[in-house]
Amino acid sequence: MKNFEFHNPTKIYFGTETTKKLGTLLKDVGKRVLLVYGRSSIKKIGLYSTVIDQLEAANIAYFELSGVKPNPRIETVRKGAKMCKENNIDVVLGVGGGSVIDCSKGIALGAKYDGDPWDIYMRKETPKAALPVVSILTLSATGTEMNGNSVITNLKEKKKKGFGSILSYPVFSILDPTHTYSVSKHQTGCGIVDSLTHVYEFYFSQDDNYLNNRICESIMKTVIHYGPIALKDPNNYEARSNLMFSSTLALNGLTGFGKDFDGYNHTTEHVLSAYWDIAHGDGLAITAPHWMSYILDKTTVDKFYEFAVNVWGIKPGKDRMKVANQGIRKVFDFYESLGMPLYLKDVNITDPDLDLIAEEAVTNNALGKFKVLTKQDIKNILKNAL
Numbered sequence: 001m002k003n004f005e006f007h008n009p010t011k012i013y014f015g016t017e018t019t020k021k022l023g024t025l026l027k028d029v030g031k032r033v034l035l036v037y038g039r040s041s042i043k044k045i046g047l048y049s050t051v052i053d054q055l056e057a058a059n060i061a062y063f064e065l066s067g068v069k070p071n072p073r074i075e076t077v078r079k080g081a082k083m084c085k086e087n088n089i090d091v092v093l094g095v096g097g098g099s100v101i102d103c104s105k106g107i108a109l110g111a112k113y114d115g116d117p118w119d120i121y122m123r124k125e126t127p128k129a130a131l132p133v134v135s136i137l138t139l140s141a142t143g144t145e146m147n148g149n150s151v152i153t154n155l156k157e158k159k160k161k162g163f164g165s166i167l168s169y170p171v172f173s174i175l176d177p178t179h180t181y182s183v184s185k186h187q188t189g190c191g192i193v194d195s196l197t198h199v200y201e202f203y204f205s206q207d208d209n210y211l212n213n214r215i216c217e218s219i220m221k222t223v224i225h226y227g228p229i230a231l232k233d234p235n236n237y238e239a240r241s242n243l244m245f246s247s248t249l250a251l252n253g254l255t256g257f258g259k260d261f262d263g264y265n266h267t268t269e270h271v272l273s274a275y276w277d278i279a280h281g282d283g284l285a286i287t288a289p290h291w292m293s294y295i296l297d298k299t300t301v302d303k304f305y306e307f308a309v310n311v312w313g314i315k316p317g318k319d320r321m322k323v324a325n326q327g328i329r330k331v332f333d334f335y336e337s338l339g340m341p342l343y344l345k346d347v348n349i350t351d352p353d354l355d356l357i358a359e360e361a362v363t364n365n366a367l368g369k370f371k372v373l374t375k376q377d378i379k380n381i382l383k384n385a386l
Contacts, residue, residue: 001258023058030091072103081110098142105150130167141191143251145173160274190281285340
C-alpha cells in the first residue's frame with residue numbers, strides 16, 4: 001500500500017425513523033438553521049413536514065432556501081451564503097440528494113468568506129472556515145453525505161468545478177432508506193452508475209492493493225445485485241438500504257486508501273454537464289464503458305481480467321484479453337438494462353466540439369492515472385461514444 005491518511009469525522013445515523021432524532025441532534029450543533037432543499041419531492045413524501053416538526057419542537061429557528069437544481073448552480077450558493085450572513089445562521093441543513101447537499105456545503109463555505117464563493121471552486125481562495133453542515137439523504141448516489149467534496153456549476157462560464165475540504169464534512173448525516181422509495185427509475189439508475197464510477201476511479205489502478213481491491217469489489221457487487229431489485233420493487237427496503245450505504249462507502253475514503261485516483265470519468269462528465277446540463281449519472285453511463293474499452297491493452301488487461309472474474313462472475317480462462325472484454329461488455333449490458341444512455345446522442349449531444357471538451361478536461365495535457373490519456377485519447381474515446 002502507498003502511504004495514506006484517513007480521517008472521517010461524519011457521524012451516520014442509519015435506518016428507519018432516524019429523521020425523528022433531528023431536533024435533539026441539532027441542539028448540539030446550532031440554534032439558527034438554513035434549511036436547503038430542492039423543489040417538491042421532500043414535501044410529497046412527507047419528509048419536509050417531519051423536518052419542520054423536529055425543528056419547531058426543538059425551538060430551532062429556521063430559514064428556507066428551496067429550488068436547488070441538479071448540477072447545483074453557483075447563483076444558489078451565492079444566495080444561500082448571503083442569507084446565512086444576513087440571518088446569523090449557524091448551521092446549514094441540506095435535505096435531499098447530492099445536488100442539495102453539495103449546494104449546502106458551498107453555502108457553508110461561502111458564508112464564512114467575504115468574496116464570491118465561486119473563487120473557492122476556481123481555487124482562487126483557500127477557505128479558512130465554514131459553517132457546520134448537516135444532511136438528510138434522499139438519493140443513493142454521490143456519497144457527499146460522508147465526505148468533504150462538493151461540485152458546483154457555473155453555466156454562464158460553462159464550468160462545473162469540484163472542491164474538497166475537511167471543513168465541508170457534514171457533522172452528521174441521517175440515512176433513512178425509506179426516503180428513497182419514491183426516487184424515479186431514471187434517478188435510481190443514475191445513482192447506481194454514480195456509485196459504481198466512484199469505485200472504478202480507485203479500483204482501476206496500477207497500485208496493487210489487495211485489501212482495497214476486495215473492498216471495492218464487494219461494493220460493486222452489492223450495487224450490481226441490488227440495483228435491478230430496487231428498479232423492479234422501489235419499496236424493497238433491503239435493496240434500498242444496501243444501495244444507500246454502498247453509495248456512502250463508495251466515496252467516504254474507504255475505497256481510496258493506498259491508491260492513486262483516476263479522474264477521467266468524473267472530470268470529463270463535468271465538462272459535458274457544464275456545456276449541456278445533462279444528468280450527472282447519464283454522463284457517467286456514457287463515459288465509463290467507452291473509457292474501459294479504449295484503455296484495455298496489455299498494460300491494463302490483468303486488472304480488467306480481475307474485474308471480469310471477481311465482479312461479474314465471468315469464467316476464468318487462459319485468454320485474459322477475451323475475459324477482460326467480456327467483463328467490459330457486461331458493463332455496457334448492465335447499464336442498458338437500467339435504461340441508461342450509452343452514447344452522447346442518447347442525451348441529445350449530437351455535434352460536440354471534441355477539441356473543446358478535451359481541452360477543458362486535461363491538466364498539463366494529460367488526464368488519468370491508471371492509463372494516462374492525452375487530448376487526442378480523450379477525443380478518440382468521445383468519438384466512440386457519439
